[in-house]
Amino acid sequence: MTTQNLLVELFVEELPPKVLQKLGEAFANVLAEQLQVQGLATAASVVTAYATPRRLAAHITAVAARAADRTVQQKLMPVAVGLDASGNASPALLKKLAALGADVSDAVALVAALQRAPDGKAEALFYNSVQPGASLQDGLQKALLEALAKLPIPKVMNYQLQSNCEQPGWSSVHFVRPAHGLVALHGATVVPVKALGLSASNQTQGHRFEATVSPVVLRDADSYAGQLANEGAVIASFTERRADIVRQLTAAAAQIGNGVRPIDDAALLDEVTALVERPNVLTCAFEKEFLGVPPECLILTMKANQKYFPLLDADGQLTHQFLVVSNITPDDASLVIGGNERVVRPRLADAKFFFDQDRKKTLHSRVEQLDKVVYHNKLGTQGERVKRVRAIAHAIAVPLFEALAERHQVDGTQDAEIVQDYLLTCVDNAALLAKTDLLTDMVGEFPELQGVMGGYYAVNDGLPDDVAFAIEDHYKPRFAGDTLPRQNVGMVVALADKLETLVGMFGIGNLPTGDRDPFALRRHALGVIRMLVEKDLPLDVTALLASAAPAFGDKIEDAPAALAALADFIYDRLAGSLREQGYSAQEVDAVLALRPQRLSLVQKQLAAVRAFAALPEAPALAAANKRVGNILKKAGAVDAHVNPDLLQEQAEQDLFAALQRFVPEANAQFAAGDYTASLQTLAVLRAPVDAFFDDVMVNAEQLDLRLNRQGLLTVLHNAMNRVADLSRLAA
Known part of the structure; x- marks a missing residue:
């Protein structure tokens, strides 16, 4: 089968610049895919996309003038329905074959050519026919229309085509921009396809002002880029x-x-x-x-x-x-x-x-004007929002600054108290002024500068750097890969601002759906996660969310339900982020199943789980842990208490002894933050755990024995699942 290279170009008015590259790639890729589906091109065909402000084009190598014929097998009906007792074709079979285009004049020969093959419990008849390969004209016509239909067009235009002899009257066309030319060359031959009211030719236009010829008459498909560059003054790629x-x-x-x-x-x-x-x-x-x-x-x-x-x-x-x-x-x-x-x-x-x-007005002088700016019809004005952000920031700052002081071993001297009072004052001042630059002329003209201009105006007002930096940084991180707030004051205000949005929107049921997220709740959640993780903030997720709810008063009807949904949302975002970082879904699921409160420790937990999973004891312990979980789930609430006097079987005595010996060591390692060592210490429990399940009946008829064995399993379960839910690692 001989092949030649194919060039297809659509010449249009100026395309939307922000999506031009996507349009060009989509046009070329869909065109090539559709030609492959029809057997006119192969996976080895090289596809080159071209896109300029006024054209979309594709160059595809090794395209056939006609696709090869192919045999198509079609299921007809069960043998019992298609053939009578003598093996002759039934009327239903003949009607089906005629509908498929078969010649039914010689029914005996036709039946003999049919194939029989098992189809479930019965045997069915199959008809093999040769389907002629598509011609390039038909195949390209179909592929071109499909490529145009699948273009990721942001907004479609409607325009009319002028009447001509073939098409009297006016006809409407729907496309991203009015199209004025279509080129389709197979080698040097024009393929007579049509689209958008245009018929294909070998002519296109070059640069509006600098082309040396008009039109540019293309010699063949391979000369496209070179002729456009030399004669049309256009770099097509x-x-x-x-x-x-x-x-x-x-x-x-x-x-x-x-x-x-x-x-x-x-x-x-x-x-x-x-x-x-x-x-x-x-x-x-x-x-x-x-x-x-x-x-x-x-x-x-x-x-x-x-x-x-x-x-x-x-x-x-x-x-x-x-x-x-x-x-x-x-x-x-x-x-x-x-x-x-x-x-x-x-x-x-x-x-x-x-x-x-x-700069002629201070930021403080603009605060009252925020009461006149509506934030959300269910959540009030920007002024009300600022009050909530201040309350949330204070609720975050007090425990955070105390914890950070302890972490850095700052004693309770008067100087330390003065520093803390200063930081709390800065937090409150920054939270009060963070939204005031929304009322400035500069931010009104350039909304992208909100926060940035507030920082400049704060410096102009003589406010401390901690306040100015916090005002500038409180929107951070604005996007993936953006920097975090530079100082703790800005960190607190940024957390408070994002939590106010998240809790407020979840509280009124305004949640993201599909691709719609008008309040950027996904980005806010990821911002909270990044600050907690990358700044190693000693804040618990549940306490952090709970600290924000009181600021809303009666604006949130069911705060517990809203906070629970928000917590799920945050952990879902965290799970997605961790998977993007290379952790497996199984590892992430094992760690996040426990809902860890300190997100800054999650990566250490994941590293410990990965190291544990590599141990030879891991599969057996994970399976046993899953079994233990199922037993305890059916048993209900069981105290983690064991009476040694009720341990009758040697296997349960050995397991109890192993727990007594190794669990304290593992707990100490866990408390020290060495999660990997903690899990590896517990790996020695594999043998006694296996023996226990081989030799001991957990659900004994005698109540005290049953409860004691369930208590023993509870001790085991609690010890094994402090770092992660190891049952999630079971195959």
Whole structure:
């Protein structure tokens, strides 16, 4: 079967830049998959995706002009139904075969060609037929429509096609952007497929302004990228265009010298790559007086509004220069540079104006205005929210600072009390002011700067660094991989802020569903987990959640149920996070089944479980632990008490002696935090445990013997499951 390479391109108006790469990959991959399904391409075919602002394309190697014929076996009916006692075809069988396209004129020969095979308890008839392979035109038509239907389009447009002789009147098309051209080349031959009201040809368009010819007439499928580059002034590959931008950005920064480098922002780089067809990086500058504005403001307005690349000096400080990725390459770039500098200047001036105006009012003077800002119709205003955050922060701070003082062996001197009072004051002040920057002009213009601007304005108001840092950091971590609050004051306020959101939303039943999570509850839960784990905070999960509930008063109808659901939600998020870190589902399940309260110890518990699971005694002990759990579950509440005088069998006496000898050692290791050693110490119980189950009847008829043996198993169960529920390791 001869094959040639295939090129399919859809030429459209400017596509959404933030999803262009996904659109290009989806278009190419679905197209190739559908061709494989129809036998026109194979798994060995190489798929190359192309995506520019005005086109989606795919190049697929080794595509056949027609798929090979294939034999298809179809089940007909049971033999008892299809054949009579003489072995002749029944009317039902002949009707079925005729419906499948078989020639039923010679019924005897047709029946002889049928296959018999077991089908469950009965024997069935099967019909083998040859299905002609799909032609490339039919197969590509089907694959193209499927690829268009499966594009991850964020929002579909409706537009009308102009009437023509073949299609009088107007017809509507639904697609991400109006399409103007379709190319389908198998080698040098046009495949006559249609889509979106377009018929395939071998012609496409190059760059709007710099193409040397229009249209670009493609010689064959393999010349696509080269002809677009040479004749159309377009780099068709998203990956190659992105790499070219990186190269030009690096070269432009190096030309400036002094260690200057463009800001590292992969999302911005992807978006800019999706905005240009042939990039040309130019160096621009703005007045140095704007550097008096917080750099976050300048960087955000340059990146978000203009798609510029700010330049940082060797110390990481913002400079007054920036890089522009232009879509044109004029002989004299001064007009392009000057135009971009003129465009950015008013935006920077606005940022400076907002910053200057905001500093005329203190953060404290804005607190009362929060009572006029609605937070949620069931949870009240931002002012009410602030009161709850303050109450929760205080409930967290008191035990946390006391525990941290003990951890660092700070005695109860007057100086220690003064420090603690200062920290509590800072926590309360930061919680009071954390949301006030929402009322500033700068955050009104750039919501992404909430918290950041509050920190700057706190410094401007002369507040302590602990308060300013806490205001800036209380939203952290904002996303996966984000940094945590720098200091304990900020840690407390960040915890309080996230707990207020979590408890409040769970309290009113406003929970995430599927992909919808408008209040970012999953992110808040992961933020709480990260702070507890990475900062090794001595706070119990249950106590932490319970400390937040009183702040809501009567706004939460069933607080115990809400807190229980929230605890499940947090442990589910923790389980997912741990699995992403490489722990097995079995290991995670074993540890989290005990609902550990100190999340900072969970990884030590997981390491201990992994080490225990590698021991030769582990499978038997895990199975025995599961058996013990089932016995005790049926027995109900049993005291962990053993009367040695009632131990009649040698096996139960040996198990009791082993528990007396090794459990205290394991408990001491557990108390010292050496969970691995604790489990390994208990591994020696395998032999006496196996002997116990071989020789001892637990549920003896005599009540005192039965209760004593159940008590012995309770002692064993409690000792074995302090680190994790080892029964979860059983196969």
